[in-house]
Amino acid sequence: MSGDEHHHGLPEDEVSTYSRTAIAVSAVLSLVVTALLAWVAAGFDVFHEDLFRVAPTVEGGGIGADWVTGNTMPALDFLIALTHAADVIMGVFILFLVFLHWASFRRLAARMRQPGETESASGVATDGGVEATDSIATDGDPEHSPGGDPE
C-alpha cells in the first residue's frame, strides 16, 4: 500500500507502509465483525445478561417490606436526605468548575503557539508544550494571537 499523505523524509517513507484509510477501514471492519460474532454467540440477543428482579410492593407486604417498617429512626432518613442534598450542591459546583477550567484552558491555549505555526521550532510537541528555541513573541501582542480572546 502506498502512503500518499505526508512525507517527513523519515526512513519509513521509503519502505512500504499501510495507508491511513486502510488502517481506519480495517479497524472499523474488525469492530463490526467482533460485534457480529458476539451477537451470534449471545444467541442473537442484544443483552448480555438479564437481571432477575422481584418486584412486589411494600404495600403488598412483599419480601423485604419489613425493611421499611423496621426503620424507626427518622434521623437516618434525614441523614440520607442531607447527603443527597450535599451531592447535588457539590455536583453542580463541580460541574461549574469543570466548565470554568474548560473555558480557561481554551483561552490559554489560544495564547500559545498554534501547532505548525513555527517550522523552526526545535522540539516536536510530543508531551504537550515544548519550548521552541527561537522566540516569536516579538511578532505581536500575544493577547491578539489567532483565536485569542479579543480583550
Place this chain on the structure above:
Amino acid sequence: MTNLDHGKFTRMTTIFHSLLALDVFALFFTGYAIMFNDELWWLLVLMGGNVGVVSLHRLAGLGLIALITFWLFVTVLTDTGRSNVSEAIPGPDDVAAFVQDVQFMLGRADERHPNARQFAGYEADEVPLLSYVGKGVVFIFAIELTLLIASGLLIWSKTGLMELFATKSAAMAFVVFHGLLGVIMLMGVMFHIFEHGFHPAFYPLETKAFIPRRLIPEHHDDDTDEDDEAEGTGIEKLTLSPSWNWVANLMGVLTVVGIVSVLVGSIFDEGYPVPRELALGGGPTNLLLTIGINVGILVLFVGLVLSLYGNVLRRRWQRQLETEREPATATDGGQLGPGED
C-alpha cells in the same frame, strides 16, 4: 524555563499521591460496582462478583486508612508537615482567585489569579503551594475521608452497627450513606483528572504531582530577554500540541457526562429504603444512565492511566538528570537518600 518549573511536591508527597490515587481508584471501581450494579454489572463481575468485590473494597479501605494515618503522623511530626497545614488553609486570596477565574472565563480578566494558576513561569513563579482548587480538594478529602472511613468501618463491624442501630434497615441506611458520600469524591476526582490532565501547557499531564521539587531546576534560562521576564507566564512561547483541541474537548464532554450521570444515578440508585422497588440498586436500568455512568468509569480509567504515565515520566526525568549530571562530580549529592525530602 521548562514546563516543569512549578515543582511543589516533595518526593514523599508525589509517591503518597500516586498510592492514594491507586487506592482511591480501587475503592471507586469496587464500591461503585456495588452501588451502580445495574449499570456497571461488567465491573462487578470483573471485580470478583458479589463476594470478591466486597473483599477487595475492604482491602482497599484498609489501605486507605493506613495511608491517611501515615499522612496524619507525617503532618504532625515534621516541620514541613506542620508548615504545610497553614499553607493549605483557604484565605481571602483564594476567594479572590475564584472570582478572578470566573472573570477570566468570561474574558473580563487578562490572567488567572496567582492562587489559581497551574502554569507558572517568569514573574508568575511565586505561586502558593496549593491553588484555591487544591485547597478545596484537601479540605473536601479530609471531611469526606473521615466520614467514609467512619461509616465504612461501622458497616464492616456489623455487631458494632447493630449495637448502635438495632434494625436491618438502619444497617442498610449506613451502606447507602456511605455510597452517597463517596459520590462527591467520585465527581471531584473526575474534575481533578480533567483539571490536571488537559491544561494546554501541560497536556497530557501536569507533572507537578509526579516530579518532586528537588528534581526541578531552581533557576531559569539566563539568556532570555529582559522584557520576556517582565510580564506574563510565558505561555505564549509554548507550542500547543496538535491533538490538544479535540482531546480536551472530548475529555471535557466525557467528564461532564460522567459527573451528571453519577449524580443522577445516585438519586435513582440510592437503594434506600430497600423495598421501595425491591431491586437492589434502585430503579429500572436506563440505557442513557448506563452509558453515562460507564463514561464516568472511563474518565476514572483515563485518570488511572495518566497517574501511571506520571510515574513513567518521573523515571525518565530522573534518568535524564542523572545522565546530565554524570560528567560533573556529584557535589550536590546525586543520590536522593530516604527522608531527604
